[in-house]
Amino acid sequence: MKATGLISLWTLVSLPCGPLANPAEREDVVKHAIKLHRGKGAVITQRKQWVLESCRKLSGLLRQKNVVLNKLKNAIRAVEKDAGLSDEEKLFQVHTFEIFQKELNESENSVFQAIHGLQRALQGDYKDVVNMKESSRQRLEALREAAIKEEMEYVELLAAEKHQVEALKNMQHQNKSLSMLDEILEDVRKAADRLEEEIEEHAFDDNKSVRGVNFEAVLRVEEDEASSKRNASKREVEDDLGLSMLIDSQNNQYILTKPRDSTIPRADHHFIKDIVTIGMLSLPCGWLCTTIGLPTMFGYIICGVLLGPSGLNSIKSIVQVETLGEFGVFFTLFLVGLEFSPERLRKVWKISLQGPCYMTVLMIAFGLLWGHLLQIRPTQSVFISTCLSLSSTPLVSRFLAGSVRGDKEGDIDYSSVLLGMLVMQDVQLGLFIAVMPTLIQAGVSTYSSIFKEILRILILIGQILFSLAAVFLLCLVVKTYLIGPYYRKLHTESKGNKEILILGITAFTFLMLTITELLDVSMELGCFLAGALISSQGHMVTEEIMCCIEPIRDFLAIIFFASIGLHVFPTFVIYELTVLLFLTLSVVIMKFVLAVLVLSLILPKTSQYIKWIVSAGLAQVSEFSFVLGSRARRAGIISREVYLLILSVTTLSLLLAPALWRAAIMKCVPRPERRSST
Secondary structure, three states: OHHHHHHHHHHHHHHOOOOOOHHHHHHHHHHHHHOOOOOOOOHHHHHHHHHHHHHHHHHHHHHHHHHHHHHHHHHHHHHHOOOOHHHHHHHHHHHHHHHHHHHHHHHHHHHHHHHHHHHHHHHHOOOOHHHHHHHHHHHHHHHHHHHHHHEEEEEHHHHHHHHHHHHHHHHHOOOOOOOOHHHHHHHHHHHHHHHHHHHHHHHHHHHOOEEEEEEOOOEEEOOHHOOOOOOOOOOHHHOOOOOEEEEEOOOOOOOOOOOOOOOOOOOHHHHHHHHHHHHHHHHHHHHHHHHHHOOOOHHHHHHHHHHHOOOOOOOOOHHHHHHHHHHHHHHHHHHHHHOOOOHHHHHHHHHHHHHHHHHHHHHHHHHHHHHHEEEOOHHHHHHHHHHHHHHOHHHHHOOOOOOOOOOOOOOOOOOHHHHHHHHHHHHHHHHHHHHHHHHHHHHHHOOHHHHHHHHHHHHHHHHHHOOOOOOHHHHHHHHHHHHHHHHHHHHOOOOOOOOHHHHHHHHHHHHHHHHHHHHHHHHHHHHHHHHHHHOOHHHHHHHHHHHOOOHHHHHHHHHHHHHOOOOOOOOHHOHHHHHHHHHHHHHHHHHHHHHHHHHHOOOOOOHHHHHHHHHHHOOOOOOOHHHHHHHHHHHHHHHHHHHHHHHHHHHHHHHHHHHHHHHHHHOOOOOOOOOOOO
């Protein structure tokens, strides 16, 4: 036991970190540390021997360190007085001496900081878990700071080594005549060094002191290609970082986003393999769903399930796949807006505005009622109800794609009502994301501050409504003065070259997306408005653009639906199948009944028959509940179990949606107007 304690103490003494202590403090700390390490189980002679040896070693090391520091100071003075050295060489040598001096000081500091830490641990209560946790946190912070200092020192030593090698090359070049080619290459080398220094951002040094930045311990997992280089030297493997993966203590995985050396092109091979795999497996899954009469989107979701964490777990770049899939949502909503002209929107704007608002209020009311009966917190009840009140715009857009809607003159088109309500739900989504943090704070605030929190919520809602008004005013200006000349210019320039037309339309969509994001409105609304503005130029323009954008939308939609499958967990669904089926059917029936009730009140009498179709289109849960659920789980609003229930209910409701939609179409739409898209 005693020998182990001595080894552990000496290990602590040799750790690098901490501030310098003055000589008086050192002596006191050493004496106190000796007292602390006198154990009852040790023999008196062993105690004396341990004290003598430890003090002798410690004092000898400190004396030796002072001698070396004096020698370093003399060496620095000698270098500064040496007239044979250039200013650059003097700076280099002095800097090298300073690095070594700093290493000695840090090593000395580690001795006394380790003793201080040991003293603090021995004085603490071993039964107090909170105290031990705080001590562990302090040691962890000290080790992180020490690791950062050591990393910076290592980088400085690498730079010094590089400088030394270059100085040696310069001396060799001065002693021999260079050919013209060698001189050119030497000039290129110097220019490349200057370029590397200019483009280097020093992101580590610039951000390490920023508030909110934490030091974390990570593991670097090198690529298989790098580890298989048998003939490569160790230094070459160290320099060739490639796209190694970093894993932190929370098991989060990170991929390089911007390399230090921007002159070398790099590619994320994991991401490329993921996209290739999804593309290949989506084909048979899509064929299978087409064969059994399901929409192909469910084949793409099955593809994501098979490749995701619950299946083969072959997708490495999950975040990147999901990010690319978001563009599928953007282009889907753009084409929805392209088919949804402003004239049709003007015809059903009251229904589109009132319907989703009434449904959301009723869903929240029922959620609070059930939450009260089941003793669920009101904040959690409001969140779950709002999540379940949203419906999937991309899914319904695929249902409506290509369908013929030959309604009678004066009647309201069910597709216009349905899409209008879905767009309003997208607006509600952005509003909910913006308001939810304030609602969380209001839920945990004291009674005296509730009025202030309500005032903050009202101010925030007013800001969002102002942003919506600004967006629609901008759309009016664009439609009146800009969109016509812009499209004519694109059409003129793109004759014989569709690239300009596709690029121009995509740029306009991304511009509207950026504007709505800057105004704190959902990006999806910007994509929809971009399509609606372009559709105001006439049917021929709509057909031409749709032919160009649809292939892009279809490919990106495959990635989007596959990314949904990455978050579907069949094993959890199988374990809790009875509960999940009951919850899913309850949600679908409740949404269908509430939609029928609301539409019965706001639809004209001549268009009452479309309430069944619109209600069937709204009777599922939006895939954006995945996004909301993940944010709520990170914020601590919902538990892991509730999060998994939301994911599973959302997935099952999306699977039931085609059957409900088809039944509504068969019942309410005349046979000539039915299409295979239903």
